[in-house]
Amino acid sequence: MAVFSQLNEARDLLFREKKAPAAEESLRLLMRQASSLSVDLSIEEKRALYELMGLALRGQNRFEEAAELYNQIDDYYQSGYCAMLQGKTQAMQLAWSKVLNLRQNHWCVSLYGLISGQLRTVPTIFQIRNHMESDIANLIAANRVDYLENYLNYVDFLTQVNLEAPKFAGRALMNADWIDRAGKYLLQGQKALPNDPEIYFHLGQYSVALKHLKEARLMLNQCLLISPTYRPASDLLATLNDTSLESPPP
Secondary structure, eight states: OOHHHHHHHHHIIIIISOOHHHHHHHHHHHHHHHHHTTOOOOHHHHHHHHHHHHHHHHTTTOHHHHHHHHHHTTOHHHHHHHHHHHTOHHHHHHHHHHHHTTOTTOHHHHHHHHHHTOOOSOOOHHHHHHHHHHHHHHHHHTTOHHHHHHHHTTHHHHHHHOTTHHHHHHHHHHHTTOHHHHHHHHHHHHHHOTTOHHHHHHHHHHHHHTTOHHHHHHHHHHHHHHOTTOHHHHHHHHHHHHSOOSOOOO
16 A cells, blocks of 8 residues: 555645645545555554644644644654643643653754743754744644744844744744734844845735835845846736736825
8 A cells, every 4th residue: 555655635735725624534534544454554654644644633723633643653742842832831841851862952942942931052053944934833823822922032042043033933924924023024034134035035025915016026126136037036026017906096
């Protein structure tokens, strides 16, 4: 039974179409098929299946069920993450203590410091790149505003380690429709990396969201001046030039 190839449908439903319930149903069908055929999944297949199902459940804020799946494959970081998203500090600490027995410099050490306002570690450039944006998005989705505000208070500090940190924060906030909060961090990102074409693209998106189309075109053109082949910027600029989003004159 080719489990890996059959996971593609669920991945598309979850990540491309943003249909977590449909992804869950697809995965449950796969589980039933494996059970009816008495197929013993390999360790790798079971892990891939349970990890994806965990994400599908998390996408529906069903954190307890997701944590149970993660525990079955000994993924204590993700089970602790589910506890974090519920605000269950004790369960989170218990799960992450198992992670730290194996890797003392795991991201969960810094993450706990960030959400609690007690950061005592210096995360690496790559840890910030790999986790920051998704952490912010997940905290917003779970309505953990308390943890989110603590996290955002460290953006300036994280920028000293990774200059892209404010861009990650601004992009995550913008993609979650927290437009009023995103601008501050996107502008910080521009200041930190004034020659980064991506930050001008995001500032263009931000300006479009505010319907400041003159500013949007300026930002997108600046992006293309730095990187003429930056396709997302040229596509968005073409849309602005072809479609009148301007408010009609009074």
